[in-house]
Amino acid sequence: MVKISVILPVFNNEMYIKQAVESVLAQTFTDFELIIVNDGSTDSTQDIINSFTDDRIIIITQDNQGPGAARNNALEIAEGDYIMYLDSDDWFCPDALEVAYAEITRFDADLTFFKMINYDGVKYYENDWFEMKTFDSSFEDRAFSPKETPGSIFDLSVGVCQKIYNKKFLKKINARFPEGIFFEDMPFFYYVYLKAERISIIKRHLYVRRKHTQSITNVVDEKFFDTVPAGQELLRIFIENGWYDAYKFDLLAYKINGPRFALRDMPPECRPHMFDLIKSDYESIKRTQYYEDFLTQLGPVKKKFFLDVLKSDDYEEFSRKAR
Known part of the structure; x- marks a missing residue:
């Protein structure tokens, strides 16, 4: 040993x-x-x-x-x-x-x-x-x-x-x-x-x-697609371990912000796919008991982002709403 x-x-x-x-x-x-x-x-x-x-x-x-x-x-x-x-x-x-x-x-x-x-x-x-x-x-x-x-x-x-x-x-x-x-x-x-x-x-x-140009977190590119499944896994962990209610206000904001900032900062050619990943995630949330919390617990900026994604068919439509 x-x-x-x-x-x-x-x-x-x-x-x-x-x-x-x-x-x-x-x-x-x-x-x-x-x-x-x-x-x-x-x-x-x-x-x-x-x-x-x-x-x-x-x-x-x-x-x-x-x-x-x-x-x-x-x-x-x-x-x-x-x-x-x-x-x-x-x-x-x-x-x-x-x-x-x-x-x-x-x-x-x-x-x-x-x-x-x-x-x-x-x-x-x-x-x-x-x-x-x-x-x-x-x-x-x-x-x-x-x-x-x-x-x-x-x-x-x-x-x-x-x-x-x-x-x-x-x-x-x-x-x-x-x-x-x-x-x-x-x-x-x-x-x-x-x-x-x-x-x-x-x-x-x-x-x-x-810190260098090849660092995983230094360049916002396709790797940041994974902020979506990582956030899904995080939400699952909090729910399954009984931590969700105690932390939901900050947890939901944290879950929204990672992909939101990634979508904002990644190259234009990556954004449509990133949007599709986020929208699919939000559509699945809409079918759960936690959907109401996203509507009531998020601050105005994050709530607008959440709803704009849900109301948009694609990234182009979302971009028009976000202006």
Whole structure:
């Protein structure tokens, strides 16, 4: 047994995978295994991975299944007491594992947040999202329950790599990522967060996020079609776990906004299909008991968007209504 399993999925990332792996191998904390999942790469990623000879590395090579399946497959074989995730274009700070392990074991937490910093190839910079501004000083140096953050959970970063997790807890709640879609970390995070009983935070940067033109969230393109099924999965999770009524006002706004902003920001050629996905989703909502909540709980801007989509036959008609 090892103390930490680091899970690193990679797909066609020959430019950055070496630095990601090296940042794990150079950690001040040494009792870990690194599970690298090569998710069907067709570039030189596999050769780079194979060049490492450290016996703490475990390599899974699979056909391309997407990041959700890659992480699920790695979790199935992980032997660590705790789980950390690393994206293949990012890297850990040198003492990330040591600090994260000390914190989560100190409070016997189910998961522990830490801060992330962005790097754009020239400079490092912070943003509120990854600075955990939602958690003021009253949350530091203790374990807390999600019941203490009822009005702010949708202001939290959903990034799976920003936390260390107790594996027994993940197994107990059968935590799994949705497969076959991007933005899989969003429903995963809310399920895990609201199932947790003990959470802690570290107000230190332990992780560096590389921002570049190929980052999944950096360019609003076809990948953002998946904000629709990710939002559907999120709604299902809240309903099935009895959380819907407590969070529905913020939940419905959150569900509307992801696809709404994606539709606004994606290239014109992608918008008709994105509109069709949203409309199909809303039509299915209209046939459920939750339709009335969308009419009464949404603010005026989001409600107008919701109704304009439903009243429009296609994106062209919707565009005229939105002007």
